[in-house]
Amino acid sequence: MKNIQNIKLKPTATIREALAVIDSGAMQIAIVVDDENRLLGTLTDGNIRRGLLSGLSVDGGIKDIYFKTPTVAKMSDTKEEILKVALAKKLHQIPIVNELNCVLGIVEIDELIKPKDKTNRVVLMAGGLGTRLGELTKTTPKPMLHVGNKPILQTIIENFSKYGYTNIIISVNYLSHVIEDYFGDGSTLGVSIEYIHEKERMGTAGALSLMRNLLKEPFFVMNGDLLTNVNFEHLHDFHKSQEAIGTMGVREYDFQVPYGVVNIEDGRISSITEKPTHKFFVSAGIYMLSPKALSLIPDGEFFDMPSLFEKIINEDNKALSFPIHEYWLDIGRINDYEQANSEYYEVF
Incomplete structure (x- = not known):
């Protein structure tokens, strides 16, 4: 499970800020959270490209382009359960949340698939x-x-x-x-x-x-x-x-x-x-x-x-x-x- 502190965004962030976060995080994704760290959605460079193609400015907000119903997993979910969902939905990352929907981290599916020696x-x-x-x-x-x-x-x-x-x-x-x-x-x-x-x-x-x-x-x-x-x-x-x-x-x-x-x-x-x-x-x-x-x-x-x-x-x-x-x-x-x-x- 990866730390998400450097890929968090507030829903009031701009597209320019989101691009910087996605670029620096090296995970191709940003996590949108509220003030209580509750998960609101996810944002990828694909979401941003579609927003820009529709006429949005890089200085515009992300509130209309981030994905608001992301797939999540719980800490109690096994690797096999997470993989099954990820492969079925062709996901590369899945946020991990607790019972209050607060984000604890993010799992990269490539890391799950690759065995650790x-x-x-x-x-x-x-x-x-x-x-x-x-x-x-x-x-x-x-x-x-x-x-x-x-x-x-x-x-x-x-x-x-x-x-x-x-x-x-x-x-x-x-x-x-x-x-x-x-x-x-x-x-x-x-x-x-x-x-x-x-x-x-x-x-x-x-x-x-x-x-x-x-x-x-x-x-x-x-x-x-x-x-x-x-x-x-x-x-x-x-x-x-x-x-x-x-x-x-x-x-x-x-x-x-x-x-x-x-x-x-x-x-x-x-x-x-x-x-x-x-x-x-x-x-x-x-x-x-x-x-x-x-x-x-x-x-x-x-x-x-x-x-x-x-x-x-x-x-x-x-x-x-x-x-x-x-x-x-x-x-x-x-x-x-x-x-x-x-x-x-x-x-x-």
């Missing part, structure tokens, strides 16, 4: 064999299979980069040269990539023991064979605000029993439920961990994420779930791979 690292697990995909992974690591027009891993990296997370660590093992040759140092994608080589497969958490010195602040861990459009910034904010040691992205999974379930008490049938559906939460393969979690990981051993979260829980540290309602697909089997290709362009 964050120092938090993203660890991508890309060392698996992908044996369930058969011939597809004989010469290609699963994260490098093309979905849409690019490798799965590239879509993952681009999605993190979209939210400003550009410090990437890729844990590699099987056919690691294919990944390293394709991405290099990441500069072609506008990110920085480092590689950690697992000499033996160490599990989704075990490989983190090889990079302790790199992980000094909360970091993401994600399997390299997932496609999702989850908002990584929301996951980060949730983890940070709750002061968690480990936050696990979870996905609701439904399982329908294909038979009528007979409920029995003391040998007697108490009820029959026809083909009930059971709902569970399962790990989505997306995590955020605080550096403290690294002390719970043994050196040089196979260690997976469920074991790490069990340790976090057993030591009375905070382990939280983050439900993922957005698109999510684990590409583990041939039919998952086919589904991903059929949905890719619609989703991404």
Whole structure:
């Protein structure tokens, strides 16, 4: 949110004064307010040009040319809500007001769209064999299979980069040269990539023991064979605000029993439920961990994420779930791979 002190105008201002304010403010807009700082309207160089073309003098007043019903936002509005309105109405700035309609600042939409670079690292697990995909992974690591027009891993990296997370660590093992040759140092994608080589497969958490010195602040861990459009910034904010040691992205999974379930008490049938559906939460393969979690990981051993979260829980540290309602697909089997290709362009 930008300060508006230097772009304020009173409704009695002249067009000449408005031009000076718009020019000096470098935001291409002026805010018209009353003596109580209540928003009366906005004024752009477009409004001024139309006024001058209609015959007004630069020494004339702005009262007839400023826009008196501007779109505004509240402090409580999320970035997504503001963006949705701005893009729908093709706005470049939106004033922020309080409940009394007093102006608090102004949001520039270009600034909202542009991600702010964050120092938090993203660890991508890309060392698996992908044996369930058969011939597809004989010469290609699963994260490098093309979905849409690019490798799965590239879509993952681009999605993190979209939210400003550009410090990437890729844990590699099987056919690691294919990944390293394709991405290099990441500069072609506008990110920085480092590689950690697992000499033996160490599990989704075990490989983190090889990079302790790199992980000094909360970091993401994600399997390299997932496609999702989850908002990584929301996951980060949730983890940070709750002061968690480990936050696990979870996905609701439904399982329908294909038979009528007979409920029995003391040998007697108490009820029959026809083909009930059971709902569970399962790990989505997306995590955020605080550096403290690294002390719970043994050196040089196979260690997976469920074991790490069990340790976090057993030591009375905070382990939280983050439900993922957005698109999510684990590409583990041939039919998952086919589904991903059929949905890719619609989703991404």
